Structure formats: C-alpha cells, structure tokens
Ligand code: FES
C-alpha cells in the first residue's frame with residue numbers, strides 16, 4: 001500500500017491545492033515517482049479497465065497476460081467457457097507462473113517448484129506439501145472480470161465500482177458489431193515516452209487534431225470542422241440528416257454523455273459524406289462485421305476514465321490499451337479486429353485496415369513525447385485549457401478527486 005502518510009500526505013494535499021481549476025497540472029503530477037505509485041493504487045487498481053477482445057480466448061485453456069504496474073494478470077477461458085482473471089503470482093513463494101504473453105494450457109504450472117493450478121485457479125498439486133496445510137485457500141488470487149459485447153473488462157479492486165450502466169451502454173452500441181465473432185487483423189505495442197496523464201489529456205481533446213492529424217481530419221469531418229464556422233454548420237446538417245435516416249432504418253445512433261458515477265461517454269456518429277468506413281478513401285477495407293447487411297457510414301466510439309478507448313466501424317474495430325509503465329512511460333497496445341471468417345490477402349489487407357490509426361497514433365506518440373519533454377523543463381508551468389479542452393479539464397478534475405479519495 002502506497003497510501004501517503006504524514007509529510008507525504010501533506011505534500012499531496014499541497015500539490016492538489018496548487019492546481020488552478022481550468023489549468024493543467026503542476027509538474028510533479030507528470031514526473032514524480034511517488035505520485036506515479038499513487039496513480040496506480042488509486043486510479044488503475046481502483047477502476048474498470050479493458051483487457052482485450054474475447055477472440056484472444058476462443059478455446060478453454062487459451063490465456064493471455066497483461067500488466068498493471070507491477071501486477072501481472074492472467075486472463076483465461078476455463079473449462080466451463082467462462083473467462084476468468086487471476087493474479088500471476090504463485091501461492092507457494094510468489095513466483096510469476098505464466099512467463100509467456102499468451103498461450104494454451106490445461107494447467108498453470110509454476111516454473112519454480114512446479115505447483116500446478118487448474119484453469120479455475122484452484123491449486124491442483126503441490127509436491128511435499130504437508131497434509132496439515134489446507135489447499136482449499138491456496139488457489140490463485142482472482143479479480144473481477146466482465147465480458148460485454150465481446151470485450152473483456154476487469155477491475156483489481158476488492159469492491160469494484162458499479163459497472164452496470166456502462167455495461168448496458170457498451171452492449172447497446174457494440175453488440176450489433178458482434179465483436180465476439182472477430183479475429184485479430186493486427187496487434188501492435190509500443191512505448192510512448194510520456195506520463196500516462198500527458199497521454200490521457202491528449203486523447204481527451206481534439207484541439208490538436210487540426211495541427212497534428214491531417215489524415216484523421218481528412219477522414220472524420222467533425223475534426224476538420226472544429227475551427228471553421230461554415231464547415232461546422234455543414235457538419236451539424238450532415239449529422240442531423242444521417243441521424244434521421246438511421247433512426248428511420250432502425251439503426252444505432254446517438255451519443256451518451258459522461259455522467260458520473262458512470263465513467264464512459266460515446267456514441268455512433270457518421271464519418272463524412274461519401275465515406276463508408278474509416279479508410280484512406282472511405283471504401284470498405286474488410287467484410288461487414290456482425291449484424292450489418294449494409295454500410296451506415298458511421299463509427300461507434302467509447303472513451304472511459306481513466307483512459308479506455310475503442311471504436312467500431314461497419315467492417316473493422318479497434319481496441320486500445322494504455323498501460324502506465326513508469327512515471328515517464330506509457331505502453332500503448334492497438335488491436336484491430338475484422339470478421340472471424342475474413343482471410344488476410346483475400347478479404348482484407350492489414351495495412352489498409354490499420355492505416356488511419358497507425359498513422360494517427362504515431363503522430364500522437366510524437367506530440368505526447370514533445371509535451372513531456374517541455375514539462376521536464378525548468379521553465380514549465382501549468383497552462384490554461386481552452387474552451388474545446390473542457391473534457392481535459394473534466395478528466396483532470398476527476399483524477400485529482402480520485403487521488404485525494406482514500407477509500
Ligand atoms: S514459487 Fe511457485 S512452486 Fe514455488
């Protein structure tokens with residue numbers, strides 16, 4: 001437990017008090033090791049996070065691991081078909097058990113002294129363990145997992161916060177895409193050399209889209225319209241007529257605002273006139289997903305606090321996973337999904353499926369790293385958020401509230 005006491009609690013209070021509403025954070029929040037540990041404890045081990053798509057675990061015994069700070073986590077499909085989550089910590093003397101990022105197994109066997117565990121997490125065998133030691137409570141430590149619309153969410157808290165409203169909204173918007181019936185077209189992982197909140201602030205605004213993302217602005221007309229009154233009016237008209245058409249067809253449309261205690265927002269919006277999907281020219285890059293029999297030219301996108309973001313077009317979907325690795329490093333995993341029956345080379349070209357967000361994420365990595373370098377300068381001081389960064393201010397305000405909340 002990193003809970004600050006005495007002088008460090010006073011320092012935290014002082015730092016939080018220093019932050020001016022509507023302005024970015026004092027530097028320590030973006031660089032200090034003790035605050036990074038507190039972020040893990042009070043944000044990442046307290047809230048619901050996204051692990052990945054269920055298609056990574058198609059058969060009983062399939063597993064993958066991921067990390068949250070020093071916690072290595074195992075996600076596995078057990079014999080009953082249920083997806084479970086366990087801490088990757090042996091109950092003998094604590095070794096990591098799964099050393100591979102993914103695989104298939106009948107049992108988890110610790111490489112140290114070969115204690116073995118069933119897929120249910122129960123201890124199966126422990127050589128020379130005295131009979132007097134009860135084995136019933138030596139199973140792997142579980143944590144909460146919820147599968148919604150083909151997405152695996154998890155929470156490390158002993159008493160996870162309410163997730164029902166979020167699950168309902170995710171289900172309503174994403175179920176038609178049947179992400180449980182997809183395959184991975186591409187999965188990439190890279191490290192952004194910036195604090196996770198630098199990355200989060202960047203992803204909670206599109207103020208930077210014009211200067212940074214010419215490709216994204218070329219595909220999503222709302223981004224292009226942000227600084228132009230005429231284009232903004234055209235965008236409003238376009239969204240309105242799309243909404244009417246979609247509603248008349250019985251399709252999914254509309255948006256969900258961020259309404260705490262639920263920590264998500266999102267919705268389905270049209271891409272741009274003439275575009276069927278998020279691709280170079282708006283033309284399909286893979287077969288239709290899920291229930292769709294035709295293109296509606298829209299994208300469903302959800303974001304949650306602290307930093308969860310995923311989207312679905314008619315022919316592909318993208319999941320992101322942001323993992324704080326150190327005060328100055330955040331790992332970004334991008335997973336593109338296409339229909340499970342699609343065959344690469346015949347039905348899709350992974351380069352084209354991944355094009356928009358590969359190029360956009362590379363640009364975001366670059367601006368986040370430059371932002372972090374400026375924050376490290378001795379002359380950094382917090383700056384004011386502009387009107388189109390109100391979501392960033394909302395995120396930072398929520399973050400500070402969570403940081404100061406002890407239970
Ligand atoms: S630490 Fe796992 S069997 Fe000994």
Ligand SMILES: [Fe+2]
Nearest residue numbers: 202208213364
């Ligand atoms: Fe961006």
